[in-house]
Every structure is written in C-alpha cells, then in structure tokens.
Amino acid sequence: MGKHLDRAKAHFGTDTRGLLEGGRYALLHNRSLEFDDLRPYVPGDDVRDIDWKASARSGNVLIKRFVDEKHHKMLLVADAGRNMTALSPSGEAKIDVAAHILGAFGLITLGRADQVGMVYGDARGCVNIRLRRGETHIESMLHRFYGHALAKPGPSDIACQLGYVATHYRHPMLIVVVSDEPEVDDHLDEAVTRLAARHEVMWAMVSDMPAVGAAPGGRDGFDVATGRFVFGQAAMEPRIVTAYRRAEERRRRQLDEFLTSRAIPHTTIEASSQIRTRITKMNEVFARAG
Template identity: 70%
Template structure:
C-alpha cells in the first residue's frame, strides 16, 4: 500500500469485514466468484456453501466464505476549505483527521470491491474524481486531498453537496466528511434532494472549544479574529457560549435524523475505528 493508506491502516486496522453491508441502494448479486476463506459451519448457514471435500479432509463441516454479495458505488464528499485548518479538541489539524476518515472508507471499499470516487472543495467550487476501484486509485485520491491546502477558500460543504445533487443522478452511497455544519435553509434543501435519491452518512470532525484555547478563547480560522475576545474571562460569557454550542449541535442532529442520515462526531484520530464502525453499523442495520 501507499503511504496514505498505510497511515490509515495503522490507525484503523485491516479488519473491514461486515462494514457497509446494508443500504437501500446496494447493487445486489447472487454470489461473487471471489473466494475468501473456509470457516466452521454454524447452525443457520446455507448448506449450499458447505465445502464437502475440505470437510472430509478436516474431519469437521466447513463453509466457503465469499466476499460481500452487496456492492456499492461510494462517493466521498469532503470539505477542503479553510475551516479544515482548525484544530480538533485533541490539537490535531481537522484536515488530517478528515484524511484518516476518507482513507478508512477507502480501506472498507477495497475489501468489498466497491467503486469509489470523491468530490471535494470549498465555497469557490468542487473537484470531481470519478468512481473507480483499486488501491492505486484510492491512494491517489488521498494524495490529492492532502495536497489541496495550498490556497484554501472559505468552507461551504453545501457547495459540494449541491454539485453532487446536480451531477450524480444514479443512486449511490454518499459519505460526507466535514466540520460540524451550520443548519440553514440551503443545507436542509440539498439534504432533502440527496436523501430522496441516495443513501448518505456524515462524519463530522469536532472543533476545539473556543473556551479551551488562550486568554481570548481561540480564533476563527475563517476570519482570523478571536471568538470571544476580552470576554473570554467572563464566566457568564463562557456559559452563554457553551449553551449556544449545545443548541447548534442539537439542530444538526435534528436535521440529519429527520433525513435518516447516520452521523458521528469524531474528536480525533484515536477515535477513528470506533466512530467508523459505529457509523457503518447504523447504516448496515438500516439496509
């Protein structure tokens, strides 16, 4: 594997079995011809999968295990704007954690022979990478995302979602990777359009709280200005800020739940596997 996939693998691990097995729009096949492994028979297995020759040699009943019977067309939709240069609660760059999430989804598709592509960008527009299969393709996508930081514009994930809603008409699985979005009519409108045609899930990279950084409470990477300024030392201001953040997160959760979009918030790369397993598990149970 290339350096980006290897970096993700060191965090996420190599076991991707059972992930992304659900979804309304999975492309169904009666059986792939790609053999995976033999395992012991357990009650409830399809008897047609018993390998009688191998069972006779081993002295126990063995089942042929195949790669997943459901395949997806997976489209990663990623924010590559200025907001992704902010820090997570653990101090990592949000774009680095986002790259780990994108890579983890790539590893999952490798094990399933899914097609995968990506749309990324900022408020100025979107870059479209066509759907393909294979390790080299995924490594190239991760490389391009990692090197998209030379001239970042303002973040606007709705811009990328609008691009997808306009240019991708066939049903697929959309995986959005961004910071925690602000809820407004634009976001609600495009989510409604996408949810009507596609499966979707959303991995949000958490911001470091403004109250946790510096005497002025941290700064907004979009404007370069302090978030709280001199009021950062006022307990009433801090309490009001925390209440506003709770309301904002509640609005995000309400909107995504309304459109049946599984979602997680990831505070850092140490949470990568747990959060991705949780996210894809919700998706699989919904399929």
C-alpha cells in the same frame, strides 16, 4: 500502501469485515458477469448464452456460464475548505482527521473491489474524481484532497459539494460525507433533501477545538473562517463563557436533529484515535436502515 492509506490503516486497522453490508447499500450495486466455463445446453436456457463457435467445434450445443459479481459504488464527499485547517479537540489539524476518515472508507472498499470516487472543494466550487477501483486510485484521491485543503482554500461550504453531487450523480449509490459541523440553514437543507431523495447518505463530522476553555491559561483562539483572533477564557466573564457553551450545545443538538429527521446515520469525531469506534457505531445504525 501509500502514506495516506498507511496513516488511515494505523488508526482504523485492516479488519473491514461486516462494515457497510446492511441497509439499502446492499441493493445498490452494479452487476457484472464474468465468464466462467461452458456447459451443455438444457431446455430453458437463454439462447443468447449459446457459444456457437464452441458448439460447432464440439458437435454439442454449449452454453456460456458466468459468475455474477456485485460491485458497490461509493462516493466520498469532502469539505476541503478553510474550516478544515483549524484544530480538532485532540490538537490535530482537522484536515488530518478528515483524511484518515476518508482513508478508512477507502480501506473498506479495497477488500470488496468496490468502485469509489470523490467530490471535494470549498465555496468556490468542486473537484470531481470519477469512480474507480484500487489502492493506487484511492491514494491519489487522498493526496489531491489533502493538497487542496493546504493550498490557500476558500471558505468552507459543504452544501456546495452536496448540491453538485445531487445534480451530477443520478444513479443511486452510497454517499459518505466528511466535513466539519456545518450550520443548519436553508442552503444546507435544500442540498441534503435533494441528495437524500436519491442516494443513501452517511455523514462523519470532525469537530472544532472549543473556542474557550480548551487550553490552560485560556489562550486566545484563532478563527480560520474570518482570520480573526477570539478572546481567551481568561478575558471573558464567566457568564459569557457559560452562554457560549450553551449556544454550542444548542447548535450541535439542532444539527443532530436535522440529520436524524432525514434518516442520515452520522457521527462526530474529535480525534483520529476515535475513527474505528465511531465509524463502527455509525455502521450499526446504517445496517438497521432500509
């Protein structure tokens, strides 16, 4: 495997049995018929399946027999904007955690020959990678996503990517969103509403390292969205720190209620070491859906 899939495998493992097999996703597939062998015609068979050349050679009417395969379609939708260059609570760069999450879902598709594509970007626009199968394809997607997020990305705006998918992907499929914890506003509400009306959606969010109280000595934090430093805990009054923490709790509660009310299974991941556990728990919610 390539380096990105190898890193994802180190955190997620290789056992993907039972994952993403419940919910409506079990119905969202593309049927392909693969030729198996020939057998004698019996009354009731579809005449369109008669192999006329083989029948002429054998002197008997023969029917083509097919194997029915189910290939699911998954689209990864990722925030590759400036917010993903910040640190997670574990001290890892959020882009690293996000890439490992995306890689984990890529590993899930490998065992079942599912088709997978990706839409990523920032507030400036989107990059669309078409659905395909295979390890090389998935590694290439992860490489391109990672490179974009490290090459002076624009401001994060996951609603931009969601709106693009809602407009350009018309056939139902599983959408896996990987982003930070976005602010709930009308822009996000409209994009999610449009997307969830047609597709099955799951959402994995990478959380930020707290702006205060995250490091010994209360060192100043840096806001990647604005390019400004924020005061460390040592420079703030206790009441300001308390107000900040309450505001963060309200924001996270509002986001949880927003996604829950739209029946979107979701999880928040603080470190790569949590990926296996958190995705498995989210999958349990997903499996009960539909």
